[in-house]
Structures are given as C-alpha cells and as structure tokens.
Amino acid sequence: MKFINRKKEMQTLEKEFSKENSFTVIYGRRRTGKTTLIKEFIKNKNAFYFFADKQNEKIQIERFKYQMSDHFNDEFLQNIELKNWDGIFDYLISKSSSQEKLVLVIDEFQYLCMVNKEFSSIFQRIYDEKLKDSNIMLILCGSLISMMYSQVLAYDSPLYGRRTSQIRLKPIEFEYYNEFFENKNQRELIEYYSVTGGIPKYIQEFNKEESILWNIENNIFNNNNFLYSEPKFLLQEEISDLSRYFSILQAISNGDTKMSAIASRLSLNSSSLTPYISKLIELDILKREIPVTENINNSKKTLYYIKDNYxxxxxxxxxxxxxxxxxxxxxxxxxxxxxxxxxWISKAYERLCLDSILKDEKIPFPLMKTGRWWDKNDEIDVVGLGEDKIIFGECKWSEKHVGLNVLYQLKEKSKKVKWKNGIREEFFILYSKSGFSDDLIKLAKEDSKIILNDF
Structure with missing residues (x-):
C-alpha cells in the first residue's frame, strides 16, 4: 500500500534529523501506521532499526547484537559476549560516523520496560552519558499509550525532559480517503470511513473493488479475520479487567451515553465508573462531550461516545x-x-461535517471553538463560535434535497442557544449529500449568512 499523507509528521522528523541533538518519541494506538511512518522516513538514511518484544532481556540483548553484526557486516561481533545494554550502545556509538548521522529506532520500546522495570532508568543513564552527545538521532516508538506515558512522557518518568519532539500519530483524515479508494465516489468514501475510521491497517484489509457491505460480511464478520477480534487485542494489553471495560463500551453503543445511564445499565454507582471512563479517554477510545456553549466543568450535561469508528x-x-x-x-x-x-453512516457523516468546519473557507470569520449543542428536547449537529459571531449547522444524510424547512427548523432551534444573546451575529450552514432545493439555493445566493455545503 502506498504511503499517504503524514506530511506534517515527516516534516517534524526531517527537522529533527537536521539537529545536532535529537530525541523523538512516536506513540499512539495500534494500527495507525507508526512503523510505516518510521520506515518511510529512514528509507534513504543510515539507520538501525530494532523491534522490541516480550522475550526476556538477555535474549533481546543477543538479538540486538546479531542485528548490529548483520547491519554493520561485522562477523567478529557475533563471537563477542555483550552482557548488558552499555556494551550494546558503546558498540553502536563506535560505529556512528561523525560525517554521517545514524538514525537509531527502537520500536515497541514499552516491551523493554515490561521485561525489565528498571530499563527506563537504565536507558536514561545511557542516553545522558553516551547517546546525547553522539551523532545519532534517537527515535523511540510505542503502541501501549499508558506505558509510553509512564516510562517516557510523564513528568515523573526517568526520560522526562530528554525528548526534543513527540508525535502522537492519529488516524488518517477523511480528506485523504480518495487516495486509498481511487475509484469510489464521495458517498462510498464516507461509507468506508464510517467503519474503518482512518486506521491504515483496516483500510488495507478491505477489498477496494467491492462494496462496504461485502467487506463487512467477508472481513469483519469472518471469525478467521483479525478484524473480528481486533478490539480484544487492542485493549487486553492496556487494561486488566477486560469484561468491565467491554460492558461500559457496550452500554455506550446501546445509547447510554450519560454516566448515570451507564451506571444504571451496569447496576453500579457512578463514582465507581470514573476510573474506567478516564482510562478509556486516556487511551483515545472514548471522548467526553458537553454542549459547545457550556463550561467544560459542567458535568451535568456530559455525554460519552466511542471516538474510534471501528x-x-x-x-x-x-x-x-x-x-x-x-x-x-x-x-x-x-x-x-x-x-x-x-x-450508522449518518452519525459518521455528522462527525465529518463537524470536523470539516474548521477548514471551511466559506465561513467568513475565524472559529475559536466548535462542537455540538443539545438540551432536553433539541440538538444542533454543528456549532462554531467566533469572538461575537456564531454559526449553526444541520447535517442531512438523505436521498432528498434539503429544503427551506430544514433551514427554518434550524433557526428555531438556534433561538434556544444561550450565548452572547443580543450582541451575537448569526450564520447558518447546511450540509447535504443529495444537494439542495432550488428555493434554498436562491435564498442562499441572496443572503450571505446562509452557507450550503454538499460535502
């Protein structure tokens, strides 16, 4: 599969490569393409790549040694006994040239910390004493987000303050989907995105010549395919009580999006759920959401939804x-x-419309904050706040043209939104996959505060 997007991340890595002292941390959930990004970056560079695993430390030191022997074409090294990591990195530094920078990559770094709980401290000393002043660009990469935080990124981790940059690799944005699925129309691209959610590994698994329903039946519903058991694999290393987390995610998928509703579904106290919910947010699986005009600390209106489409x-x-x-x-x-x-697709479509509003050049003012709005009776799909301007949006995944009635309903709902009443300037944006009625198009041409988007 061809390498798509990741321009910003590649620019960061190239900038780091040009520095005298560079230590980059790449992390994020599995399947987002971290290793692919690294391999693309080092493709034409002098680089040594080591993939850590869960074998005991002695075996990994031996494997590191044999890979160095092969990389540097040094058969003599195979017969030398290296008992610790100091010897490994002393040799590596001796092979780094002052003329040509060496890129050292340790992928799945967290596994080294798992097999030896002191490894992060050991590596901190080695970095300070040896690697920091060498002509080596260091890249540590990891998939277990909680361990990468505790061992590398957190304030109390041994390696805190050493990194010169970090990249939290996120899923591919929808705007690049046409590069994966070159023969699909916009509707089909949204269908694929609603299931794969921008995860390159999932996209790669799908047959691009077939429909989304065919792919679901033959890949996701196929109990021999890795996608069938993927969530269990994703979560089992990050969390211990898989059944409790799965129960929470199942409750949310059933529509119990308030903390009290989740607790009621599971017959638990809300307070006992807090650490589980926090962990799922930390892992980028759940997102906490409040109406865009509310204070972030207003927990009474908080809803939770599963952030990852797949x-x-x-x-x-x-x-x-x-x-x-x-x-x-x-x-x-x-x-x-x-x-x-x-x-299902309509919900994903609403999220895409909300994501796209920040980049929408049709909106005549800068947005400081975007999100949804709701109360007990009404909901507005898209709201964008400016300094004293506000835009309200409605998203329609329908086979019919969107007409004036949708605009008028949106205007009625907007009156219930309490935000700078009396001084705000209001705009309206309508999204439709099937276009707009002639009378709505005519009105939008006459009124610059009405924006139509056939996204």
Missing part, C-alpha cells in the same frame, strides 16, 4: 451477535446491519 461499529454490530458469527451464521447479523446502516 470500535464503535464492532460494539454495535459484532459484539452483540458473536453467538451467530462464531458458527458462521451471518444472515441475521447482516439483516440487522442493513436495516440500520444508513443511520
């Missing part, structure tokens, strides 16, 4: 039907999926 899809359409899928009975799960799939 995990959200899995908990809606795989986890509840595993008893069918395990015996290859796909008919009932597929019927349930087809009956709700348009609604």
């Amino acid at each position: 995990l959200a899809f899995w908990f809606n359409y795989v986890y509840p039907y595993q008893s069918y899928l395990e015996i290859d009975n796909l008919r009932f799960p597929m019927e349930k999926l087809k009956s709700n799939f348009n609604l």
